[in-house]
Amino acid sequence: xxxxxxxxxxxxxxxxxxxxxxxxxxxxxxxxxxxxxxxxxxxxxxxxxxxxxxxxxxxxxxxxxxxxxxxxxxxxxxxxxxxxxxxxxxxxxxxxxxxxxxxxxxxxxxxxxxxxxxxxxxxxxxxxxxxxxxxxxxxxxxxxxxxxxxxxxxxxxxxxxxxxxxxxxxxxxxxxxxxxxxxxxxxxxxxxxxxxxxxxxxxxxxxxxxxxxxxxxxxxxxxxxxxxxxxxxxxxxxxxxxxxxxxxxxxxxxxxxxxxxxxxxxxxxxxxxxxxxxxxxxxxxxxxxxxxxxxxxxxxxxxxxxxxxxxxxxxxxxxxxxxxxxxxxxxxxxxxxxxxxxxxxxxxxxxxxxxxxxxxxxxxxxxxxxxxxxxxxxxx
Numbered sequence: 158x159x160x161x162x163x164x165x166x167x168x169x170x171x172x173x174x175x176x177x178x179x180x181x182x183x184x185x186x187x188x189x190x191x192x193x194x195x196x197x198x199x200x201x202x203x204x205x206x207x208x209x210x211x212x213x214x215x216x217x218x219x220x221x222x223x224x225x226x227x228x229x230x231x232x233x234x235x236x237x238x239x240x241x242x243x244x245x246x247x248x249x250x251x252x253x254x255x256x257x258x259x260x261x262x263x264x265x266x267x268x269x270x271x272x273x274x275x276x277x278x279x280x281x282x283x284x285x286x287x288x289x290x291x292x293x294x295x296x297x298x299x300x301x302x303x304x305x306x307x308x309x310x311x312x313x314x315x316x317x318x319x320x321x322x323x324x325x326x327x328x329x330x331x332x333x334x335x336x337x338x339x340x341x342x343x344x345x346x347x348x349x350x351x352x353x354x355x356x357x358x359x360x361x362x363x364x365x366x367x368x369x370x371x372x373x374x375x376x377x378x379x380x381x382x383x384x385x386x387x388x389x390x391x392x393x394x395x396x397x398x399x400x401x402x403x404x405x406x407x408x409x410x411x412x413x414x415x416x417x418x419x420x421x422x423x424x425x426x427x428x429x430x431x432x433x434x435x436x437x438x439x440x441x442x443x444x445x446x447x448x449x450x451x452x453x454x455x456x457x458x459x460x461x462x463x464x465x466x467x468x469x470x471x472x473x474x475x476x477x478x479x480x481x482x483x484x485x486x487x488x489x490x491x492x493x494x495x496x497x498x499x500x501x502x503x504x505x506x507x508x509x510x511x512x513x514x515x516x517x518x519x520x521x522x523x524x525x526x527x528x529x530x531x532x533x534x535x536x537x
Contacts, residue, residue, distance in 0.1 A: 175246035177213035178239035185229050186211075200224040216240055255307075256293070263308050264292045272331040273299060275396050281339070303338055328453075329398035336399045337406070337449070340391040340416035343537045344408055351411040352387025357439060360386060361474055364435075368428055368503035372532045376419065379431075380536060387411060388438060392419035392536040400453045403430040405437045407446040413438055423529045425509020428502075429471050436470035437463070475506055479514075482507075493528055504528045 186196060193211065197204040202221060209215040217225070217240045219233075226233030263269045270287060273295055277284035282298045285291040296308070303311055311334050360382050367375040380390045389408075395401075395418050403417040415434050419427065433452055437444045444450065444463045452464075476482065482496045493511065497504040508528035515521040 173250075175243055175250055177243050178217045178236065179211040179213045179215075181239055182207075182217070182225070183211045185225075185231070189229065196228065199228050216244075256296075259307055259309075260292045260296050263296060264289065268329045268331050269299070269308070271329055271397065272335050275332065276302065276335060279394065303334065327398060328400050332396045332399035333401055333451070336393060336396045336401050337404060337416065337451075339393050339537050340389075340404070340406070340414050341408075343391045343393075343416075344389040344412075344414045347384070347389050349384040349389055349412060350387050352413055354439060354441075357383075357386040357388065357435070361432075361435070365428075365432075365474060366501050368424070368506055369497075369501070372419075372424070372530075372534055376532075376534050376536070383415065387413065389414045390536075391416035392534055393417065394420040394535050394537075395422070402426070402452045402454055403434045404449060404451040405434050406449040407441070410446075413441075419532050419534045422532045423509065424503060424505035424532055425512075425529050427532055428475060428506050429509065432471035432474050433467045436467035440466065440470075472510075475502060476500060476510055479510060493525070505530060 185191075186193065191199075193204055193207045196202070196207055200207075200221075202224060206215060210217060210221075217236050219237060222233040222236035222240070225231070225236050273282075273287065276282045276299075282302050283294070285294055287295065299308060300306070305311055308331075311331065364379065364382060367378055370378070376392055380392075383390045389412070391414060393416050401418060403415070406414045406416075408414055415431075415438065417427065417430055417434060430452060434450075437450045440463070444466075450463070452467075472479070476496075478500075482499065493504050493507045496507045500507070505528050508525035512522045512525035
């Protein structure tokens with residue numbers, strides 16, 4: 158028999174079993190030579206209910222605890238504590254069993270192993286050697302990062318729609334989930350103005366002209382401008398096998414997250430992806446607010462109307478007269494610079510567009526690549 162008073166003073170002690178208070182009630186009945194019928198008569202509690210408590214089928218409620226406290230040489234708090242300790246022990250033991258099953262299910266999963274190594278290497282979660290002895294710490298750290306009770310729940314929250322659409326062999330769904338989660342964590346810590354569609358539209362030209370600056374300068378300025386329009390800009394690192402470029406998600410009716418890849422990313426792609434995502438935000442009435450919109454590399458669903466519209470928007474904002482500007486490539490010695498200066502944008506944007514339009518010609522790509530630098534910047 159566990160001594161309840163002794164247990165209360167052993168700090169950190171956890172019972173390997175849960176002992177129902179009915180066991181203690183049975184002891185008190187025997188100690189006082191009292192039958193269950195007599196207790197029923199003395200307390201007004203039905204005999205069946207008393208028997209069910211003794212058998213571990215019913216709880217000792219506060220009302221019953223008061224009655225038992227009057228009859229036996231134990232306070233009502235003693236009986237209430239017995240029930241609370243039993244509830245806690247049972248819940249803990251049940252949770253331990255469930256957690257063991259969670260470890261069995263996920264620890265050997267190659268996608269889980271991969272995303273844990275990515276996040277721990279980045280210093281986002283605590284790093285442990287990926288061995289079974291550390292499995293509890295590893296799975297728990299992933300649960301805390303994703304903000305879920307079980308890794309099963311990841312599918313049911315922020316990426317429910319995404320998991321349905323992007324089940325490609327090369328995509329690690331947990332890597333994609335982790336990338337979005339980084340954006341959600343950042344967004345929860347940032348204060349921004351309420352979303353203003355007109356304000357965002359009015360700033361499009363200003364945003365585009367920032368591209369002539371160095372990334373460290375324009376990314377900070379971009380974050381400030383977008384915050385004033387009700388948009389959280391999340392500059393996120395690329396996570397292996399997420400194959401993601403950008404995403405938008407309405408956190409509330411007046412706050413939207415724009416998360417975009419900003420490591421090992423060409424400046425041309427960054428600016429195109431940025432305006433692609435801005436298009437989704439500005440066109441939220443038709444593109445929707447309820448579903449997270451994700452842009453992947455080599456996107457398999459580019460044929461969808463909203464994706465085509467977002468691409469068209471980005472092209473027209475960045476280089477509205479590209480077909481006309483194309484003539485510069487025949488007339489000048491440095492056409493990329495000429496077109497960039499004419500449009501007041503980065504040369505990388507022009508080079509990227511040219512390489513895209515003439516992607517079958519290797520010489521063009523070789524020329525364009527000289528103008529395109531990589532961005533390596535995060536703000537999470």
